[in-house]
Amino acid sequence: MGAPVMEQKRKERIDRGIKVRSETLYALSSWEEIGYLITPRVLFIAAFLLMPILLSPWPYWSRVGLSMCILALLAISFDFLANYVGLVCLGGAFFYGVGGYTSALLNTQLGLPPMLAIPIATLIGAFLCTAMLAPCLPLRGIYFAIVTLMYPLLMTRLIEAMDILGGTEGFRGIEGFSSPWTEQYGLIFGLFFFLFGLRRLVNEDQGLVIRAVKDNDQSVRASGISVTWTKTKAVFLASLPGCFAGAYYIHMYSNVGISAFALDLSIMPIAATVIGGGGTLIGPVIGAALLVPLSEALRDFGSLRIVVYALVLTGFVVFRSEGIMNVVSRKYQQFERWVKV
Amino acid sequence: MLEAREVMVFYENMLALNNISITCPDNGVIGVFGANSAGKSTLMYALSGIILDIQHKEKMRGGERITLFGQVLQDGEDITDLKAHLRARRGLVLCPERRRLFPESSVAENLAIGGHLATKSQAKETTEFVMEMFPALKALRSRAAGFLSGGEQQMVAIGRALMAQPTMLLLDEPLLGLAPSIQHIVVESIPQIRKERGISVIVTEQYARPVIPYVDYAYIMENGSTVMEGTREELLDNPDIKAAYFGC
Numbered sequence: 268m269g270a271p272v273m274e275q276k277r278k279e280r281i282d283r284g285i286k287v288r289s290e291t292l293y294a295l296s297s298w299e300e301i302g303y304l305i306t307p308r309v310l311f312i313a314a315f316l317l318m319p320i321l322l323s324p325w326p327y328w329s330r331v332g333l334s335m336c337i338l339a340l341l342a343i344s345f346d347f348l349a350n351y352v353g354l355v356c357l358g359g360a361f362f363y364g365v366g367g368y369t370s371a372l373l374n375t376q377l378g379l380p381p382m383l384a385i386p387i388a389t390l391i392g393a394f395l396c397t398a399m400l401a402p403c404l405p406l407r408g409i410y411f412a413i414v415t416l417m418y419p420l421l422m423t424r425l426i427e428a429m430d431i432l433g434g435t436e437g438f439r440g441i442e443g444f445s446s447p448w449t450e451q452y453g454l455i456f457g458l459f460f461f462l463f464g465l466r467r468l469v470n471e472d473q474g475l476v477i478r479a480v481k482d483n484d485q486s487v488r489a490s491g492i493s494v495t496w497t498k499t500k501a502v503f504l505a506s507l508p509g510c511f512a513g514a515y516y517i518h519m520y521s522n523v524g525i526s527a528f529a530l531d532l533s534i535m536p537i538a539a540t541v542i543g544g545g546g547t548l549i550g551p552v553i554g555a556a557l558l559v560p561l562s563e564a565l566r567d568f569g570s571l572r573i574v575v576y577a578l579v580l581t582g583f584v585v586f587r588s589e590g591i592m593n594v595v596s597r598k599y600q601q602f603e604r605w606v607k608v
Numbered sequence: 609m610l611e612a613r614e615v616m617v618f619y620e621n622m623l624a625l626n627n628i629s630i631t632c633p634d635n636g637v638i639g640v641f642g643a644n645s646a647g648k649s650t651l652m653y654a655l656s657g658i659i660l661d662i663q664h665k666e667k668m669r670g671g672e673r674i675t676l677f678g679q680v681l682q683d684g685e686d687i688t689d690l691k692a693h694l695r696a697r698r699g700l701v702l703c704p705e706r707r708r709l710f711p712e713s714s715v716a717e718n719l720a721i722g723g724h725l726a727t728k729s730q731a732k733e734t735t736e737f738v739m740e741m742f743p744a745l746k747a748l749r750s751r752a753a754g755f756l757s758g759g760e761q762q763m764v765a766i767g768r769a770l771m772a773q774p775t776m777l778l779l780d781e782p783l784l785g786l787a788p789s790i791q792h793i794v795v796e797s798i799p800q801i802r803k804e805r806g807i808s809v810i811v812t813e814q815y816a817r818p819v820i821p822y823v824d825y826a827y828i829m830e831n832g833s834t835v836m837e838g839t840r841e842e843l844l845d846n847p848d849i850k851a852a853y854f855g856c
Contacts, residue, residue, distance in 0.1 A: 278673070
């Protein structure tokens with residue numbers, strides 16, 4: 268507000284013509300529209316597919332690339348629960364640890380090869396996680412966050428105190444992957460599967476119901492849908508990428524210990540989601556792609572690393588709480604111009 | 609005196625308020641009538657300063673861009689850029705649409721929160737005034753506000769707004785969803801507030817009939833613009849307005 272109206276101008280935000288056209292059948296009218304639609308997707312997929320090849324001269328950075336995919340999976344799980352289901356999960360480490368230990372057991376006790384142990388562990392792990400979280404699903408608000416925060420701590424102490432699952436030592440000598448290429452592409456395709464699968468799901472009928480639970484659970488009940496059952500399904504879906512990440516990781520390093528339930532694994536995905544942009548599912552992956560290399564680059568700073576980390580995160584929350592992905596997609600889809608009022 | 613001069617509000621590219629100018633004199637009661645989407649609530653947000661808060665939140669969230677033009681003046685002083693809580697301290701208090709009580713706090717606590725900045729004696733005296741004006745609340749003091757009926761909640765909302773010691777009260781759709789008999793009780797508090805406490809009131813409503821006897825001057829809004837304004841008598845004499853807003 269301020270000076271007289273007539274001299275005022277305001278900034279107008281308008282959808283780009285190409286965006287509007289490519290939402291309809293006109294998307295197929297020319298290569299320009301097709302290109303507009305698929306370029307970001309192709310770039311994203313190509314970047315991941317080329318990563319192992321480009322990083323192959325530097326084994327250390329290849330590993331960093333894989334850690335990034337692991338974090339991306341955990342972040343997708345967090346983003347899905349927080350921004351589509353409305354459940355704030357502070358225990359990504361729980362999914363991760365359960366998946367990891369399950370796969371370790373399948374491999375060391377039953378002798379299943381990694382490529383079989385990982386998918387089975389993902390499913391069994393997700394069932395276990397869902398069953399353990401089920402009691403707090405009928406509740407609203409902070410309860411889910413508290414329980415998910417407690418479970419990883421509980422598991423750590425339980426394993427330590429009762430000396431089960433290998434105790435503090437954990438399991439060693441878990442079978443690795445047959446070649447570095449299988450290892451890298453298996454993880455990348457796993458990430459694609461969960462990312463694009465969940466992105467598809469949230470726009471389907473099932474996803475619609477899940478999103479509605481976040482907005483207004485009473486109205487969902489009024490539509491004859493069981494809120495608790497919907498949440499249960501959603502938690503199962505969210506545990507899948509988390510358990511997959513844990514199961515995959517232990518085969519990469521051939522061991523698993525109580526560090527699989529470390530608090531870092533719950534906090535980092537939240538940071539990745541905040542930076543990348545919540546509610547987009549792609550955003551968390553981008554957040555992870557920035558955070559993990561940053562964190563490696565800061566390794567020399569020792570424990571000060573966490574300070575830089577915290578500052579970056581706080582900066583994003585305070586100044587750009589919508590996250591990178593939301594800003595970028597808006598710039599891609601809309602343009603701005605000054606207009607006279 | 610409260611004055612809005614040529615206020616315009618854009619929600620993204622949608623014009624919600626188009627060049628609105630209204631004046632509310634000291635100890636006056638002003639009505640703003642219009643259908644849904646007329647811009648009544650946006651006008652109340654602009655007057656109370658809540659719009660600045662919404663604007664900031666949307667900006668941080670990456671949501672709608674809200675653009676504001678024009679001026680809001682209180683007693684000749686420009687308060688356009690003053691935040692909502694500072695406007696409330698200057699006596700410009702909003703009683704928001706759909707009441708927005710603190711549902712888990714009791715009625716007494718709701719009132720106490722409203723009177724947080726008032727002195728102890730002011731708070732006590734205002735509570736007594738509210739309880740006298742709405743005797744139904746007396747028995748409900750310790751009940752959680754979220755479990756009260758719609759009418760009782762509206763009474764608490766008005767009470768809470770009065771606790772902040774306003775000189776000007778902005779009542780946004782106080783009769784929303786109330787039974788005619790309850791509407792009566794709520795609407796009769798307006799002249800009482802004016803007479804006994806010297807507070808000016810700006811009240812918005814979709815259906816003007818229950819409110820019109822108590823306003824001095826009214827504005828009729830449609831699609832963000834004022835289409836007609838006048839004293840109570842002028843509006844009641846206009847057959848078109850009568851049919852559209854007074855249902856008679």
